[in-house]
Amino acid sequence: MTNRRLTFRLYPTKVQKEKLFLARKLHQLLYNACVAHRRFEWRKTRRSVDYFTQQNALPGFRQQWPDYQQLNLTTLQATVKRVDLAYNAFLKGIRKRPKFKSIRNYSGWTYPDGRQGFKVQIECSQKYAVNCGWVTLNDLGVRLRMRGRFKYWGKPTTCTIVYRPHKDEWYASFSIKTSEPEPLFGSKSPLDYESIVAFDLGCETALTCYDGYGFDSISNPRFDREFAPKIKQASRQLKRKQRPIKGKQKASSRWKKANRKISKLKAKQSARRKDWQHKITTEIASCYDIVVTEKLNVRGMTRKAKKGKRKKQKAGLNRALLDVGFGALNQMALYKILAKGGLHITIDTKKVKPSQRCPRCGTVHKEWAKLSNRYHICDDCGFEIPRDQGSAMVMWNVAADRQPGLGTGLVNRRCSSSTDSTCKHTGSMRQLGQMKRSKSQSVDFVDGDLETPSVYTAG
Ligand SMILES: [Zn+2]
Structure with a gap:
């Protein structure tokens, strides 16, 4: 289900x-x-x-x-x-x-x-x-x-x-x-299937896909570039109108109108983004059976810079990252691939280190971790590749069990469901419906029906 x-x-x-x-x-x-x-x-x-x-x-x-x-x-x-x-x-x-x-x-x-x-x-x-x-x-x-x-x-x-x-x-x-979709794989090992795609999420190129044959990059649509100036202008207009002050004055109808204009612009931006995300993820899900992604930490990625001259730069980067909406994009890709009976593999970033590993020989280069390092050349084997493509390739290699320097791949590793450890304090909204009124103070509900048996963690 x-x-x-x-x-x-x-x-x-x-x-x-x-x-x-x-x-x-x-x-x-x-x-x-x-x-x-x-x-x-x-x-x-x-x-x-x-x-x-x-x-x-x-x-x-x-x-x-x-x-x-x-x-x-x-x-x-x-x-x-x-x-x-x-x-x-x-x-x-x-x-x-x-x-x-x-x-x-x-x-x-x-x-x-x-x-x-x-x-x-x-x-x-x-x-x-x-x-x-x-x-x-x-x-x-x-x-x-x-x-x-x-x-x-x-x-x-x-x-x-x-x-x-x-x-x-x-x-x-x-x-x-x-009802659960017919599994594409049946009893076969997932690796019998050829159509694996790995994608790396980035800033300038929103998505870099690798399917074992070639790369495909989708650029960041940057909706904020179109909408941010308009929203800024509208908020400047809003400031000149009579705003509501609690207990003192009511908002003028011009203020209300200007306020409505801002929320309309914001809604439009998010609708455009959502539409874009749906188009991309539908295409991915219709072309491939196995999707490989990194475990994302959007909150950590988009944390504010505390001080210094990088503050403004980081704010711009955050805006660009949030504009793609990685979290939603990832989720959409996941549910669409699961709906057709495919497989979604999450790579453990800390173990695999896709952006620091050479796809050909497997050497980990610490200096590759810097975001400014856009083009990677391996000292050991001389392999050259742009950063995003390299990490997509490493992720694909891991899923296909072809990555050197990492020992065993997905086949020999025990696949574990990524949702089995979630044990919520008092359950979610959905469980509330099934829950009887309880007098007890310390009841823990295990999230039982959130199982997605075809989500695996590799790495
Ligand atoms: Zn190398």
């Missing part, structure tokens, strides 16, 4: 819209109440509140505030869970401390259980395109028209309702369980 996310646009009527806005407002207030609760308890007793305390307080909360009685209890739990996830990320040091959210920044709510809370009806489903249908939200008593285009459909496990303020549009996003 694989899990995918499909998003439909909703077309609510005027009356339905009012109900949706009210539900969103109530969920936002609940979210803020949970954040306030955690902050208050921490200040008072220096103890952090956990998810179960807040979840078990929900029935009492609903009695106190009757507005919440109309809403489905599991959706309220899901909102509490959002706060928990935000705090978990904060406590791990990944994110900043969760803030109170204004209604403008509050997107929506989730129905975590596919068996209750919502019902989906797909109206015209041809073989490969699901076009439109209806979603019924039981607690609000609304039946909403929706539209979307997809190649497949399955059993929905969760439903998230999202509002995009700058577009004034509503969406329903489902996670779908689809």
Whole structure:
């Protein structure tokens, strides 16, 4: 079973819209109440509140505030869970401390259980395109028209309702369980297959692919070059308008208009980027069966330079890197290759060191690690290759078991699933649906159904 996310646009009527806005407002207030609760308890007793305390307080909360009685209890739990996830990320040091959210920044709510809370009806489903249908939200008593285009459909496990303020549009996003694709390999070893591609992600050339025969490079589209000046100009316009100051003045309609212009530009940029990513990854997935990539550390790569004259340079590099959207690109390539039954191999960067290793003789050159070193010449065997092509070649060699200097390759190595070690603290949003109310304070849920058996780690 694989899990995918499909998003439909909703077309609510005027009356339905009012109900949706009210539900969103109530969920936002609940979210803020949970954040306030955690902050208050921490200040008072220096103890952090956990998810179960807040979840078990929900029935009492609903009695106190009757507005919440109309809403489905599991959706309220899901909102509490959002706060928990935000705090978990904060406590791990990944994110900043969760803030109170204004209604403008509050997107929506989730129905975590596919068996209750919502019902989906797909109206015209041809073989490969699901076009439109209806979603019924039981607690609000609304039946909403929706539209979307997809190649497949399955059993929905969760439903998230999202509002995009700058577009004034509503969406329903489902996670779908689809049946597992027929494996391409069967019982054969993956290496019987010829079509392996390795790609290295870079700055100027976004992607350098190597498939054992030749190189292919895709340049960085640099959408930011087109959009950044426009956004800058629009923000300059915004500064001259009357901005909102809490308790003092309201935003002028010109300010609102200028603000809308900025968010439209940003949305356009990200839509263009997404489109580009989809085109690239679809092409890769349709041409090859095995995709080899490096383990990415986007956060580390795009960390800010602290001081010195390189600060500006690093900021520019970060912008270029983020503009490609490596994380999303990698993920898309992964799910597309898995959907067709292919294989995705992640190379352990620290062990293999693709950018420092000579593809022909396998010698590790420490001086190659410098990013400014664009062209590599091996002292030992005289092999010459541009940096990005070299590391793509090393990765391909490792996957095909042809890399000298590394001992055994993928065949002789034990393949281990890269997701088996994930053990989350209190589970994810999806598991919430399957979870019973629990009084216990220290329950750990092992992420059981996140298995992707065809993801391997090599190196
Ligand atoms: Zn060499």
